[in-house]
Amino acid sequence: MKLLSTLSSALVASVICANAADLIQEAKDYGLAPLPKDQKGIDLILKENQIKASKFSEQKAELGKKLYFEPRLSKSGLISCNTCHNLGLGGADGISAAVGHKWTANPHHLNSPTVYNSVLNSAQFWDGRAGTLADQAKGPIEAEPEMATPAKLAVEKISSLPEYVQEFQKIYGKEGVTFDNIADAIANFERTLITPSKFDKFLEGDKNALTKEEQAGLKTFLDKGCATCHNGVNLGGTMQAFEVANKYKFANLGDFKGDANGMVKTPTLRNVAETAPYFHNGAIWSLTEAIKEMGSIQLGIEISDTEAKSIEKFLHTLTGEKPVITYPQLPVSTEKTPKPEL
Amino acid sequence: MKLLSTLSSALVASVICANAADLIQEAKDYGLAPLPKDQKGIDLILKENQIKASKFSEQKAELGKKLYFEPRLSKSGLISCNTCHNLGLGGADGISAAVGHKWTANPHHLNSPTVYNSVLNSAQFWDGRAGTLADQAKGPIEAEPEMATPAKLAVEKISSLPEYVQEFQKIYGKEGVTFDNIADAIANFERTLITPSKFDKFLEGDKNALTKEEQAGLKTFLDKGCATCHNGVNLGGTMQAFEVANKYKFANLGDFKGDANGMVKTPTLRNVAETAPYFHNGAIWSLTEAIKEMGSIQLGIEISDTEAKSIEKFLHTLTGEKPVITYPQLPVSTEKTPKPEL
Numbered sequence: 001m002k003l004l005s006t007l008s009s010a011l012v013a014s015v016i017c018a019n020a021a022d023l024i025q026e027a028k029d030y031g032l033a034p035l036p037k038d039q040k041g042i043d044l045i046l047k048e049n050q051i052k053a054s055k056f057s058e059q060k061a062e063l064g065k066k067l068y069f070e071p072r073l074s075k076s077g078l079i080s081c082n083t084c085h086n087l088g089l090g091g092a093d094g095i096s097a098a099v100g101h102k103w104t105a106n107p108h109h110l111n112s113p114t115v116y117n118s119v120l121n122s123a124q125f126w127d128g129r130a131g132t133l134a135d136q137a138k139g140p141i142e143a144e145p146e147m148a149t150p151a152k153l154a155v156e157k158i159s160s161l162p163e164y165v166q167e168f169q170k171i172y173g174k175e176g177v178t179f180d181n182i183a184d185a186i187a188n189f190e191r192t193l194i195t196p197s198k199f200d201k202f203l204e205g206d207k208n209a210l211t212k213e214e215q216a217g218l219k220t221f222l223d224k225g226c227a228t229c230h231n232g233v234n235l236g237g238t239m240q241a242f243e244v245a246n247k248y249k250f251a252n253l254g255d256f257k258g259d260a261n262g263m264v265k266t267p268t269l270r271n272v273a274e275t276a277p278y279f280h281n282g283a284i285w286s287l288t289e290a291i292k293e294m295g296s297i298q299l300g301i302e303i304s305d306t307e308a309k310s311i312e313k314f315l316h317t318l319t320g321e322k323p324v325i326t327y328p329q330l331p332v333s334t335e336k337t338p339k340p341e342l
Numbered sequence: 343m344k345l346l347s348t349l350s351s352a353l354v355a356s357v358i359c360a361n362a363a364d365l366i367q368e369a370k371d372y373g374l375a376p377l378p379k380d381q382k383g384i385d386l387i388l389k390e391n392q393i394k395a396s397k398f399s400e401q402k403a404e405l406g407k408k409l410y411f412e413p414r415l416s417k418s419g420l421i422s423c424n425t426c427h428n429l430g431l432g433g434a435d436g437i438s439a440a441v442g443h444k445w446t447a448n449p450h451h452l453n454s455p456t457v458y459n460s461v462l463n464s465a466q467f468w469d470g471r472a473g474t475l476a477d478q479a480k481g482p483i484e485a486e487p488e489m490a491t492p493a494k495l496a497v498e499k500i501s502s503l504p505e506y507v508q509e510f511q512k513i514y515g516k517e518g519v520t521f522d523n524i525a526d527a528i529a530n531f532e533r534t535l536i537t538p539s540k541f542d543k544f545l546e547g548d549k550n551a552l553t554k555e556e557q558a559g560l561k562t563f564l565d566k567g568c569a570t571c572h573n574g575v576n577l578g579g580t581m582q583a584f585e586v587a588n589k590y591k592f593a594n595l596g597d598f599k600g601d602a603n604g605m606v607k608t609p610t611l612r613n614v615a616e617t618a619p620y621f622h623n624g625a626i627w628s629l630t631e632a633i634k635e636m637g638s639i640q641l642g643i644e645i646s647d648t649e650a651k652s653i654e655k656f657l658h659t660l661t662g663e664k665p666v667i668t669y670p671q672l673p674v675s676t677e678k679t680p681k682p683e684l
Binding site: 069083090 | 418432441628
């Protein structure tokens, strides 16, 4: 009896393994790929995506970390990149539409996407208007309903803080503090925000990294066609047509219509279990519901509750390990520092 | 010639040392004292100040750190303790009057005091209405112009996050998540925010910890009478009468009049060089100016520019080393988590 049970366990295990190998291959065929292991790996992906970025350096990333947490980059002195892309909250803010300077909601009711792994997106912003993280970083700093700091004021503020000036000169030479360099440093920090998960281990060949249920979820995810748009290393991050098969239930919330061709950036699914609410307008709070809605409007299929729950199990495997961030000590304001404007 | 120079250097050094020893004694006579080295030392000071606090534990402090950075403790989900008491900005926010929920300024135009070393204050809030850090922590969470979260909602929010619930039960037993325990955990974290500086080394007997100029600044500080109110281990933190000798220049800014007896909490001078703007209403941005104004209204004396600059040199020695804080990963919201209200 014991022998039989052992034999049967071994049989089940070998079937799972065979299936797992097929499943890994199938996922790869859909373009899913494990996260790069280092900055060189990120460079390769940027090259594939034809994205230009300055050469990465730890020094830039360390400076960029300060700037990422720097509320004085906002006009009020209260809002930093981390306010809407909170590194403790999956890299997002957990509210439907971003709120910024003077408590102004995003005029198009757009939801803040996660900053984690964002370097791996082939486009930034929901309408994909920025190609690089550095270009993206400038947007919210200057936007009136976000940090409301014109480029000139941002440079004036950072230039009033001698520690920053020295650090910029050390890194960027004579150029020193410029708006481009501020954005470049932030982008370099954001390049370090990579979150490997057990799904990466699975793709790398560790067949036991995902449970049977999670593997079944991945299979459903692939079979239903989710990976048509949620593909590549970031399971998203590329521009895709929206409302392909049906109208989106909450299309009336916000006036966002995508880019000039109606294309919208597919959000990454990495850490998706941590970044409710969902969609460009943050209209849906439940992941199950979001999965079903996507099935309907993008794929024109009905995803059952059971299937959605199964896919959800897989999506949870994309919750990655976050880099350990030491909260930065910021340079002390001087009498030259432009005063906060509230 | 060389011998003469050596002899003369030795002579100068011994005179400085003798002076330094006297100066240390004088500072101690005024009640100035070095920071406690550990939590037991903090317990002793709390006992001296007749302040009750729950028994400190690292577990409580670790939980409290998460809650300190937890924006979901605010009604909007956007404001945490760290928004106004930013650990990267000297433990304060660098704006005149605190701004909170719906971009509401503090109705009395009150400035956010530093959280660093605040456990050593004998009273909390500008009017001293809270005796303990735990009591203080409840205020801003509930206050409508700050985090705007009634106690019941705060408990509901934290109770909706299973990781928190487990941690609270482990620490506080059956009681688990209560508003008192939330505040207690935050207070325990704040007990770790102690910032030893070279002034502490000096008080501990390291005569070379302060330069001649900084020692001269301390002497001026003592001679002018600043330590009458800015005394004790925190160089402040006790209730004192305000406008003792003269009217405060910016008394019209905000309507704050202190407690029922017109007493106001003297702010700590530790890290004061990092926490402009100054005074309860944040009306003065320059430390030199703040020193002169205090001389006038509290001591009824004129402090010259030279004297103010000298005192300022001393005050810079109170900028302490900040504890290294790893930015916390916060528990993931669940479908039970009350939605942010903006």
